[in-house]
Amino acid sequence: MRQLKVIRSLVIDSLDTITKGSKKYHLWMGFLTLVMLIGMYCYSIQLDEGLSVTGMTDRVSWGLYISNFTFLVGVAAAAVMLVMPTYVLKDIDFKQAVLIGEGLAVAALIMCLAFVVADMGGPSVLWHMIPGIGVFNFPNSMLTWDVIVLNGYLFINISIPFYILYRHYQNKEAKKRIYVPGAVLSVFWAVGIHLVTAFLYQGLQARPFWNNALLGPRFLASAFAAGPALIILVLAIIRSFTAFKIPDKTIGKIAMIVTVAAQINLIMLVSELFKEFYAPTHHSESAYYLFFGLHGKNALLPWIWTAIPLNVLATVMLTFGKLRKNPKILYFCCFILFVAIWIEKGFGLIVPGFIPGPYGKIAEYLPTGIEVGVTLGIWALGAFVFTILAKTAIGIELGELRFKLKQTES
Amino acid sequence: MSNRKKWFSLDLGPHNKKKSSGNCGCSNPQGSCDSGPEKEELNAEEFYEAAINASIGDERRKDGFDQVFDVQMDRRDAFKKLTASLLIGAGAISSCTSVIQDPDSKEKAQIDWEEQFKGNYKLMTDEEKKQTVDRLMRSYELRTGKNISMSSKNAEEDVLFGYAFNISKCQGYMDCVSACVEENNQDRKSQMQYIRIHEMKDGKGFNFNEADDNYYHEVPAEGHFYMGTQCFHCDNPPCVDVCPVQATWKEEDGLVVIDYDWCVGCRYCMAACPYDGRRFNWSKPEVPENEINKNQHYLGNRMRKKGVMEKCTFCVQRSRKGKNPACVEACPTGARIFGNLLDPNSTIRWVLENKKVFRLKEDLGTEPKFWYFMD
Ligand code: SF4
Ligand code: SF4
Secondary structure (H helix, E strand, O other), rough: HHHHHHHHHHHHHHHHHOOOOOOHHHHHHHHHHHHHHHHHHHHHHHHHOHHHHHHOOOOOOOOHHHHHHHHHHHHHHHOHHHHHHHHOOOOHHEEEEEEEEHHHHHHHHHHHHHHHHOOOOHHHHHHHHHHOOOOEEEEOHHOOOOOOOHHHHHHHHHEEEEEEEHHHHHOOOOOHHHHHHHHHHHHHHHHHHHHHEEEEEHHHHHHHHOOOOOOOHHHHHHHHHHHHHHHHHHHHHHHHHHHOOHHHHHHHHHHHHHHHHHHHHHHHHHHHHHHHHHOOOHHHHHHHHHHHEEEOOOOHHHHHHHHHHHHHHHHHHOOOHHHHHHHHHHHHHHHHHHHHHHHHHHHHHHHOOOOOOOOOOOOOOOOHHHHHHHHHHHHHHHHHHHHHHHHHHHHHHHHOOOOHHHHHHO | OOOOOOOOOOOOHHHHHHHOOOOOOHOOOOEEEEEEOOOOOOHHHHHHHHHHHEEEOOOOOOOOOHHOOOOOOHHHHHHOOOOOOOOOHHHHHHHHHHHHHHHHHHHHHHHHHHHOOOHHHOOOEEEEEHHHHHHHHHHHHHHOOOEEEEEOOOOOOOEEEEEEEEEEOOOOOHHHHHHHHEEEEEOOOOOOOOOOEEEEEEEOOOOHOOEEOOOOOOOOOOEEEEEEEEEOOOOHHHHHHHHOOOOOOEEEOOOOOOOOOOOOOHHHHHHHHHOEEEEOOOOOOOOOOHHOOEEEEEOOOOOOOOOEEOOOOOOOOHOOOOOOOOOHOOOOOOOOEEEEEOOOOOHHHHHHHOOOOOOOOOHHHOOOEEEEOOO
């Protein structure tokens, strides 16, 4: 009974906080809502006409949606980089960052699922995939594995912060005994979601560009660079807009993680490039297409040649401790690293897998306006969800939201 | 059982395992073999049911998809659907109610309702298969006033279909392509074609990279030769493994088929196919009413809807009746040969035994049942 009451009051309180805020906050939320509505509209057109309104064809059958999905799985997995030291190694100064990181993971996962649904030809029969009601092709299909791990990860990342915040809300200590096992589990799980997502592509003998043992590890490395980079940016924003205190030391440590991951990622990139270009085979054609274009078709060149220099630049700058300690430069590096990896692990990974086609046909892919609209809408959805989660979490952590407090007031 | 395949099996580990588990009922103690090939009882169905029982709940529960029935979906409906499908499972209900509100006959609503709630064809009993086929025929009649015939004929015993393509004979006329489009009711708007004819330059070998699979000139063009590709009905099909909902599978007679009503349109199978064998309905397929081939099979050329996968089925509606696929019949040069691989007297067996045959991308272990040869 009491539990229910607390939850009810928590919901009411958080509704209260998320609807109140500064003018900037309202502008931000209004803006996100607008983008979401545009995305919804674009999606309704897509539902109506079919996927023909996207740039995808029989030759390039996955595009922007799946690219973003792949990238966001990485972002979601990156929350683990903060969870591990905090909960398990008792590194206290990460604690606030972790709540933010897990909120980010939840938002990223919701976006992942939204992108998958947006990519489906028949979203209304998606229940065919629900075990028990439909037919779940487990364990043969990697997609079913992905469904399991993503939903499991979503569950873990919702329940841990919820437990902690729920305890704090009632002015109680969160019990380590309860949340540490969950946190440990989520560490393994995060690696799992990323590997499984990589296996989704890696397991296709039909696509030599993906059928490559380095794909999984490289996914992990790039994810652990891009995810924490995003967390740093978000923390920086939160720091300047709220009273939430995030010590420099925390950001410094996350920056360290980003740096190491980015370095490993770069090494793997070199290894990949070496394999493709030192002794090029028939299977290197996709890489050729990506980096140099094939037979005059070069739609991806501007993308990849934006990504590579940004990636290298950010990694090199981050490597120097002095530069890394300067917040301005750090934020800049994180930003360009994030963009670079978004291109590389999204567009640069999915699209060349289909080009050239199984018989060497080169059909290029460019997303249409509708596709871009839906994509932006889903990103706005993610930002919206995250803002709500973060605002509530910050409110509770700052002690503005308290169960007892409210009762004495009223 | 094993010697039956040895003349084309590469004997790859995983492939072998699959064979023994999914084998034909002859050796099964269920004994439907004794009752002769006439009896339409399908062992595979029972077998699958037993084997995958764990992953399947009540198969007959539901199957929501209104597009089959041409239900108009306007913007608002789309929004409704969006919210509904986000609420998982509710999608079926929302599309159903819109049908019920339709002032049209009650029977139509009843059929639609039952179609909504049907399961995966692969797991249906023969009885259920017949029911869904009857419903679809009746539904077509109610909607258009015209009759179609749709079959749910299962694979026959001791049949394994295979195909051979004579590269020396093909002149690139593409009669097979148009025959296929007409036979299989493919979308005319997007000009979907299952078959691709690759025009290659003499002296360059099988150089697909430089081949043209979309030519519009007089054939045979000087200094060129031609090679056709389509779904090869792999014996170890990668497309089948990846499907998250088992909407595509290999039948007992070797045909790789799709249940269009069960497919969720994720296109994973398309990414997994090394032979460009699959086609997706990016928009609602359109076939002029007078051009519709009304001799249909549930797994073959029945009308598709938008957002589902389709592909060559070796004309299951013809081949299971003992006829040749449309492409074989249409080819003016006799370059295409189709038949039962398990029949030692068939032409295809003769070709495999007497010609120097090869298959594409054999290194991938997909075991296509589609061979090429030259005179
Ligand atoms: S050719 Fe492609 S679609 Fe046909 S069975 Fe083989 S993998 Fe599947
Ligand atoms: S598109 Fe359809 S048949 Fe292909 S993998 Fe997805 S659900 Fe299965």
